[in-house]
Amino acid sequence: MLAAILSLGCIGMIAAIALGFAAKKFAVEVDPRELAIIESLPGANCGACGFPGCAGYAKALVAGTIDLNQCPPGGADVVAKLARIMGVEASAAAREIAVVLCQGDNRKAQVKYHYLGLEDCTAAQRIADGPKTCSGGCLGLGSCERACPFDAIEMTVDGLAVISREKCTGCRKCVAVCPRKVIRMTPFEATVHVLCNSHDKGAVVRKYCQVGCIGCHICQKTVPEAYKIEDFLAAVVYEHDIKATEALPKCPTQCIRDFAEGYPDGSTLLPAGADKTHAA
Amino acid sequence: MRLKTFAGGIHPPGNKQWSAHKPIEDCPLPAEFIVPLAQHIGAPSIVCVAVGQQVAKGQEIGSAKGFVSVPVHAPTSGEVVAIEHRAHPWGPALAAVVIKPDGEDRWSTELQPAAPGDLSADDMVERVRLAGVVGMGGAAFPAHVKMSPPPEKKIHTLIFNGVECEPYLTADHRMMLEEPERILQGVALLQYVLGAERVVIGIEANKPDAIALFTEHCAGTPVEVVALQVKYPQGAEKQLIAAVTGKEVPSGGLPMDIGVAVHNVSTAAAVTDAIVHGRPLIERVCTVTGSAIREPKNLRIRIGTPLSHLVDICGGLVEPPGKVIMGGPMMGFTQLGLHVPATKGTSGLLLLRTAEVDLNEEGPCIRCARCLQACPINLQPTTIAAYARRDLVAEAAEHRAMDCIECGSCSYVCPAVIPLVQAIRYGKAAILAKKRNSP
Amino acid sequence: MNQQLYLSSSPHIHSGETTTKVMRAVLYSLLPACGVAVYFFGPSALSVLLIATLGCLATEAVCQRLMGQPVTIVDGSAAITGVLLALNLPPSSPWWLTLLGAVIAIAIGKQVYGGLGSNPFNPALVARVVLLISFPVQMTTWSAPAPLGSGLDLVTTATPLGAWKNAVMLTGKLPAEMHGSMADYFLGNMPGCIGEVSALALLLGAAYLFYRRILTWHIPTAFVGSVVLLSGLFWLINPAKYPNPVFHLLTGGLILGAFYMATDMVTTPVSRKGMLLFGVGCGLLTVLIRLFGGYPEGVSFAILLMNAATPLIDRYLRPRTFGVLAGKA
Numbered sequence A: 001m002l003a004a005i006l007s008l009g010c011i012g013m014i015a016a017i018a019l020g021f022a023a024k025k026f027a028v029e030v031d032p033r034e035l036a037i038i039e040s041l042p043g044a045n046c047g048a049c050g051f052p053g054c055a056g057y058a059k060a061l062v063a064g065t066i067d068l069n070q071c072p073p074g075g076a077d078v079v080a081k082l083a084r085i086m087g088v089e090a091s092a093a094a095r096e097i098a099v100v101l102c103q104g105d106n107r108k109a110q111v112k113y114h115y116l117g118l119e120d121c122t123a124a125q126r127i128a129d130g131p132k133t134c135s136g137g138c139l140g141l142g143s144c145e146r147a148c149p150f151d152a153i154e155m156t157v158d159g160l161a162v163i164s165r166e167k168c169t170g171c172r173k174c175v176a177v178c179p180r181k182v183i184r185m186t187p188f189e190a191t192v193h194v195l196c197n198s199h200d201k202g203a204v205v206r207k208y209c210q211v212g213c214i215g216c217h218i219c220q221k222t223v224p225e226a227y228k229i230e231d232f233l234a235a236v237v238y239e240h241d242i243k244a245t246e247a248l249p250k251c252p253t254q255c256i257r258d259f260a261e262g263y264p265d266g267s268t269l270l271p272a273g274a275d276k277t278h279a280a
Numbered sequence B: 001m002r003l004k005t006f007a008g009g010i011h012p013p014g015n016k017q018w019s020a021h022k023p024i025e026d027c028p029l030p031a032e033f034i035v036p037l038a039q040h041i042g043a044p045s046i047v048c049v050a051v052g053q054q055v056a057k058g059q060e061i062g063s064a065k066g067f068v069s070v071p072v073h074a075p076t077s078g079e080v081v082a083i084e085h086r087a088h089p090w091g092p093a094l095a096a097v098v099i100k101p102d103g104e105d106r107w108s109t110e111l112q113p114a115a116p117g118d119l120s121a122d123d124m125v126e127r128v129r130l131a132g133v134v135g136m137g138g139a140a141f142p143a144h145v146k147m148s149p150p151p152e153k154k155i156h157t158l159i160f161n162g163v164e165c166e167p168y169l170t171a172d173h174r175m176m177l178e179e180p181e182r183i184l185q186g187v188a189l190l191q192y193v194l195g196a197e198r199v200v201i202g203i204e205a206n207k208p209d210a211i212a213l214f215t216e217h218c219a220g221t222p223v224e225v226v227a228l229q230v231k232y233p234q235g236a237e238k239q240l241i242a243a244v245t246g247k248e249v250p251s252g253g254l255p256m257d258i259g260v261a262v263h264n265v266s267t268a269a270a271v272t273d274a275i276v277h278g279r280p281l282i283e284r285v286c287t288v289t290g291s292a293i294r295e296p297k298n299l300r301i302r303i304g305t306p307l308s309h310l311v312d313i314c315g316g317l318v319e320p321p322g323k324v325i326m327g328g329p330m331m332g333f334t335q336l337g338l339h340v341p342a343t344k345g346t347s348g349l350l351l352l353r354t355a356e357v358d359l360n361e362e363g364p365c366i367r368c369a370r371c372l373q374a375c376p377i378n379l380q381p382t383t384i385a386a387y388a389r390r391d392l393v394a395e396a397a398e399h400r401a402m403d404c405i406e407c408g409s410c411s412y413v414c415p416a417v418i419p420l421v422q423a424i425r426y427g428k429a430a431i432l433a434k435k436r437n438s439p
Numbered sequence C: 001m002n003q004q005l006y007l008s009s010s011p012h013i014h015s016g017e018t019t020t021k022v023m024r025a026v027l028y029s030l031l032p033a034c035g036v037a038v039y040f041f042g043p044s045a046l047s048v049l050l051i052a053t054l055g056c057l058a059t060e061a062v063c064q065r066l067m068g069q070p071v072t073i074v075d076g077s078a079a080i081t082g083v084l085l086a087l088n089l090p091p092s093s094p095w096w097l098t099l100l101g102a103v104i105a106i107a108i109g110k111q112v113y114g115g116l117g118s119n120p121f122n123p124a125l126v127a128r129v130v131l132l133i134s135f136p137v138q139m140t141t142w143s144a145p146a147p148l149g150s151g152l153d154l155v156t157t158a159t160p161l162g163a164w165k166n167a168v169m170l171t172g173k174l175p176a177e178m179h180g181s182m183a184d185y186f187l188g189n190m191p192g193c194i195g196e197v198s199a200l201a202l203l204l205g206a207a208y209l210f211y212r213r214i215l216t217w218h219i220p221t222a223f224v225g226s227v228v229l230l231s232g233l234f235w236l237i238n239p240a241k242y243p244n245p246v247f248h249l250l251t252g253g254l255i256l257g258a259f260y261m262a263t264d265m266v267t268t269p270v271s272r273k274g275m276l277l278f279g280v281g282c283g284l285l286t287v288l289i290r291l292f293g294g295y296p297e298g299v300s301f302a303i304l305l306m307n308a309a310t311p312l313i314d315r316y317l318r319p320r321t322f323g324v325l326a327g328k329a
Helices: A002-025 A032-040 A053-063 A075-086 A121-125 A143-147 A173-177 A202-208 A218-222 A238-250 B121-130 B171-178 B180-194 B208-218 B237-245 B265-277 B307-313 B370-374 B381-389 B393-398 B409-413 B420-437 C019-041 C043-066 C077-087 C095-108 C123-134 C160-171 C182-187 C199-211 C218-237 C245-250 C254-261 C272-292 C299-316
Strands: A096-100 A114-116 A153-155 A161-163 A183-187 A192-194 A227-230 A233-236 A256-258 B033-036 B060-063 B078-088 B091-101 B157-162 B198-204 B223-228 B260-264 B283-289 B297-302 B321-326 B348-353 C006-008 C142-144 C155-157
Touching: A032 A053, A032 A075, A096 A161, A121 A143, A121 B420, A143 A153, A143 A161, A143 A173, A173 A183, A183 A238, A192 A233, A192 A238, A218 A227, A218 A238, A233 A238, A238 A256, B033 B078, B060 B091, B121 B180, B121 B265, B157 B171, B157 B180, B157 B237, B157 B265, B171 B180, B171 B208, B171 B265, B171 B283, B180 B198, B180 B208, B180 B260, B180 B265, B198 B208, B198 B237, B208 B223, B223 B237, B237 B260, B260 B265, B265 B283, B283 B307, B297 B307, B307 B348, B321 C006, B370 B381, B370 B409, B381 B393, B381 B420, B393 B420, B409 B420, C019 C043, C019 C077, C019 C199, C043 C077, C043 C095, C077 C095, C077 C123, C077 C254, C095 C123, C123 C299, C199 C254, C218 C245, C218 C254, C218 C272, C245 C254, C254 C272, C254 C299, C272 C299
Parallel strands: A114 C006, B157 B198, B157 B260, B198 B223, B283 B348
Antiparallel strands: A096 A183, A153 A161, A192 A256, A227 A233, B033 B091, B078 B091, B283 B297, B321 B348, C142 C155
């Protein structure tokens, strides 16, 4: 019994001394600000800043090689904290969120073939340019949902990707992964969007999608400063987003949506009474 | 006596009985030819005719762009009615020359036959290039490039691929039975050009009539006829070389690195046409088969013939097909419809009924290792596919994803119905993209 | 017409083999062993089999429901775990022991890791070992076989391995009288777990699996071979103390282990070289535990230890890629 206590005690002592010695000898010099920064960052390691994980961004900040407002998921809060830690003034970049510019789920948009294989949008795109007849529309296989580190993307039951305005932090991972380039970054304050990504002529679009933009110009005629039309596709001019709602009832295919009123059909997300306050 | 073979592989049902006994039939001309400018590996041809122009059969309508490219020729005489993007077997619409036949089927007067004795090896290679000859096994690699290895890579063994290991396809089989002289003349010409000491024609044992015929024809000549065990993918270049010579093409390398060249038997016939008759590659034998087609046939078709025309000639559809496959069932491409044209590489048109389409849902990998046993390259398909799907590009590359020949054996045997080949292809694309972005 | 066409990556034909068919074949192959078990051990064996199998199926269904996953018990994998667990239990196991084992096997041995294909350890063995360590008395209460129709009741007795271990620990020598003959061991007329007794029934089932190409020769041969070699070595050194290799082959769970437990696809290496190493490792560990360890039976522990080594084996023992010289990565 005594022998056991003594021997284990000795081993413990030796180990403790060794560890203490190693901790001193092999200690890594870390700028204390770096640790404080890592604490303040969201910790999602999403890579939106362009660095490998939050620790990478912290290191670069301390080295002075990058701005304070490069972490979109952190938002204004984090920028304020970082500014305090680094002892400088800083203002956050305007918040941007991702929007899927499409409403063409399986009920509303035609497919040109039945796809069999990997449930991945890039893989499906490689087979005859994807199963959707519309070359710009959402394929609905969920690659963006899987790529999102913040669980902000929902796949509706009918195969459409919808992004939650509240949860999206603007990290851009979904934009990078989408082979159709149907996801765009938009100002957070803007709630009205033309949900279409097809540049085909109206007559062609009508054949393959019930809710596609046909480039009829009615929206622009109704509110000239809020809409621009390029190559048969309308888009909201976001500085004038607040006026754009006037054109909604006029759109013949209902492809314009105000997310403050509701998310696209099939989505379970609820609008959070979004403020339509704009900075000037 | 045990037949030569390679390690790995699978034994899918051959399904050759639908068409193996049917002699080659000439396919009548369709109402319109759609001739894509990209029908081969390498740079697409550049169009050299204009809308409204009258062209003769065999006239060049697209010229080669660079060395790894070949010209394209008019499949018949007629008028160029359009040059525009049209549906293409590879998926997205690509540029094509649309020709309306005038019914006369007149050969171009520019083509000149030649006596092989008068030609040097370089002359022959040039004639093959001008004729637009590509590998007829389906890969469509420019033949003249294979005939011009760099001087330090001397070819000592020339192998002719009469294996046709894909189920359903019988085009090469019928060519061997019906046109052995045309093939053998090409064999002799290729041997002369490459200077190979050993010439072998490899034929799978499920074609005993072809083996017997060629053995008879080659008796007394240095050409060897080797019967090979029936196994898929015996016709894959690396596996064919391994079976015939016992040597392996090094990973990342080409057959010429070990002094071997492989040509399809139909390519040999096309080489004869090019060198001896001065005729460009505008037609080939295509097996139209599958349970959805009323009368499976081996048709001699012109390039640019819409698949719908082939279906009409073969008695039409028994029922709307579930899959339209250009090529064989293991490595062929599914098509968007029958409006797509046949090209130089269209060795088969396979129409499967909807009931034959495998709709089983994917399940988790149970690590049964059947894919490892089936893989002719000894890879670990399930591991590579798992890495590829998680975008772990470096790990996929480390497991030799780039060595995969995409033969489909792994997907065929997988009990969990995992799309292994698709996942590995996805991984390969990611590996290549990474290389391009960070040299 | 376009609407109906299917497009996919090649290949476009499939062998027709499915996971469910593979699982079903394994279940068929276990029928002879189950039949022999019921013959020799009567209704107790039957109830152990039923409770284990149904317990595993129910546990899997409940776990999958709780995790929000589709319920896949019809694929047969949980049923196989249940049967294999039952075959690894003594015939007189109380119902609660069997049920507990079933729950542990599926919930802890399989579902927490992500379900089919994701578990690193053989689920039936995980359960067996947990039960063995937690309830050593019930797990080592053996019965002499009481064949149906003989009118005998189950009587508690020691297994041949257990008897040998006792004798060696007490006297340093083989027991004076070894229960039963080799023929008895082969046919199943010996005490033990309900599945391990009849080598004949197990081999019949294994033959069917070989025919269906679900089993390959690598692991069983390597396992059995290394057991024979190592135990043979010791027997040659001291035949008075160590039993002969045939005894090792036919007693304990070696045949059951080598052909059914160590060949579980999910938890064993994928390459042929890896499988051979795995088998050899299992064999060596089995013999060492049997001869020198605290327990009379070493198969379960040996297999679990080698399961832990499987990822390492897979990492370093890859098949030689075509076109790459041996010795290079």
